[in-house]
Each structure stands twice: as C-alpha cells, then as structure tokens.
Amino acid sequence: MANATAHRQRRTWASHLCGQSVLLExxxxxxxxxxxxxxxxFGDIPFYIAG
Incomplete structure (x- = not known):
C-alpha cells in the first residue's frame, strides 16, 4: 500500500516537473x-536621433 502511494507521488512529481519545463520553455x-x-x-533609436 505504501509502495503504491510512493509511486503515485513520484508520478505526480514527474508530471509537475514536466509542466514546469513546458512553462519554462x-x-x-x-x-x-x-x-x-x-x-x-532600441537599435533604431540612435538612427532616429542621428537623423
């Protein structure tokens, strides 16, 4: 039973990590x-000033 819970937490952590990487991307x-x-x-501004 405890093993199943640990597995579920690991899967949640993995999907959370995956979501984080997508967000980061x-x-x-x-x-x-x-x-x-x-x-x-900003590259164009000096040209406008130099006009």
Whole structure:
C-alpha cells in the first residue's frame, strides 16, 4: 500500500516537473521574442536621433 502511494507521488512529481519545463520553455521563448523586439526598437533609436 505504501509502495503504491510512493509511486503515485513520484508520478505526480514527474508530471509537475514536466509542466514546469513546458512553462519554462514558454517563458524562455517569450523572453527571446521580447529581446528581439527590444533590440530592433532600441537599435533604431540612435538612427532616429542621428537623423
């Protein structure tokens, strides 16, 4: 009985870990997109100033 409980907890932990990695992937992807947009925007600013 205790063994079954341990197995269930392990499975829950595994799915939680999997969910975390998916979330991390989304956040990383979003951060990368934001960085790209930021570089484009801030990269253009000196040209506007230099005009």
């Amino acid at each position: 989304k956040v990383t992807s979003l951060a990368a997109d934001t960085a790209v947009v930021g570089v484009r925007v």
